[in-house]
Amino acid sequence: MVTEQQIREALTKVIDPELNRNVIELNMLRDLHIDNGNVKFTLALTIPDCPLRDQIEHDARMAVLALEGVKNVEITLSAMSEEERNRLFGKSTAPQTSDFNRIGRAVAIASGKGGVGKSSVTALLAAGLAKLGYHVGVLDADMTGPSIPRLFGLREPPLGGPNGILPPRTLRGIKVMSVNLLLPREDEAVIWRGPIVSKVIEQFWNEVVWGELDYLLIDLPPGTSDAPLTVLQTLPVAGIILVTTPQELSSMIVRKAGRMAEQLNRPILGIIENMSIFICPVCGTRHELFGPSHVEEITDAPLLGRLPIDPQLTVMEDAGAVEVYETEETKKLVKEFLKVVPPPYGR
């Protein structure tokens, strides 16, 4: 005979994808009746027209049906009263998305210079962290040249829920928000001046339902103007990771990004050198295509890794499969990243 305790336990595995908490924790379970293997209960959603109601109902049914002795499951969906919601979230009636967000570590990936592979590095780090089981989000702060959705093969627009914007998830469950997910065509030009860019970045932080994240990686655009400035000035980022290429010219411009971070009192947590070398797959010759490394001249922060030029990565990025790409270098990168940005919540 199945017990109430068993059902409650089973339902702790049903997660509200929007809030990243389980339905028991959220106090959704009501009116549980068990009658000879027939189980009936109500789930009170936090909001009546929750766009994920079908998924929650399905997950709950599967979880309970999996218990030995359960023959049938009947679920009624209802909604919490405003008072219940307030009790749960302990806040004012007006839903503020940030109430649901609990972001462990926000880290900005910066370079100052364009085209050094900030977005590639961001995506590779996110994928590596997600593979290790961390909850990861990527906020694409590049409004006019957003690369992140393409790398992960994301096209569908985010769902607009009553609690905020629901970011689409990648294969490995990384939550992604980018202006390119909102455009009718991905090659549409976003001709916005700085104030609008800054406003939208703040919205991506405040009005997106990130839920509970260990890491939120923020992919900055090139330069040291509005977008990077807004991220470093107004968002509670733990620090920045610099990305550079060997060319001396890149080093000079990447140093500018480092100086910006210093001036805004954001620590440089580490530096990554991209496109360091190319090894000819035919003859094995090692080519320093962009010259010898100048990474030591940029910062005293730890060097987290050097990534070679790999045509295979380009292919997988263009195919939207950056998450599947993994090499010894990328694994080492994630390991070094975890040393300088240790997981939050004592995980």
Place this chain on the structure above:
Amino acid sequence: MVTEQQIREALTKVIDPELNRNVIELNMLRDLHIDNGNVKFTLALTIPDCPLRDQIEHDARMAVLALEGVKNVEITLSAMSEEERNRLFGKSTAPQTSDFNRIGRAVAIASGKGGVGKSSVTALLAAGLAKLGYHVGVLDADMTGPSIPRLFGLREPPLGGPNGILPPRTLRGIKVMSVNLLLPREDEAVIWRGPIVSKVIEQFWNEVVWGELDYLLIDLPPGTSDAPLTVLQTLPVAGIILVTTPQELSSMIVRKAGRMAEQLNRPILGIIENMSIFICPVCGTRHELFGPSHVEEITDAPLLGRLPIDPQLTVMEDAGAVEVYETEETKKLVKEFLKVVPPPYGR
């Protein structure tokens, strides 16, 4: 015996570098006396403390001394009266630099995407055009990641003349203006929001003494925000040249820059593909490091050329010697550029 006519003719070769007009045309010659091979005259400078007075005097002396029969040259420098200046320039008393500027064709080099080589291409085009004898200027509109001075090895700050800012010149006489020439250290961060960026771009156009130019190439920063928008909206550019790399992701973002230009009614004059291939110098294998070309998907505008990845170019750029770099590909590039942006003034 040397004649007044001969001296006048010789002095037509003496150019005021600031105004790009010769001293006869500028009506500077006064009180010419010829006495048995001894030549005496006065040059009335347009402004008393002209920073180029020594150079003009030197050039004038050399030009006259080169004439047969001249034994000695005595030059007095004076300055024009306000009235004379006004008669010459036909304008109000307040000197406006733009009065001295005559810019044949202003062309913006754009890509939307960072790191595709906009600055490299701009520098290579400028060098090639200058080598053919055209008067060329480069306006670096990238305030937060300016690369142009480094490529040309320029470090010294521009001279501030009474008529405006005198841009430094490269080996081949290309006039260059960039925010990096104004910074105490080239890796200083310029943390400016959009409105200031736009203001400075306008100053680079209006308050720099470009003089008479056949071509002014404007190196745009990545993105489609303030800086590119200001250039395309407020400066009289003939059109844009797009720069891309083969990666499909680049094409997507470069299309955004193309769309911006279209929306602002600026034609796309041509497109250049950079980093197309790398040929292993050891085994000769041809590598498409960033994948196959997608240039046809970007625009119908003519393809002006494809440039390979060449480590030698990186070396020369880091050494400030981009002007010395010339290959079959760069020569072809300049030739194709001249087809789509023919020289002004019927040269």
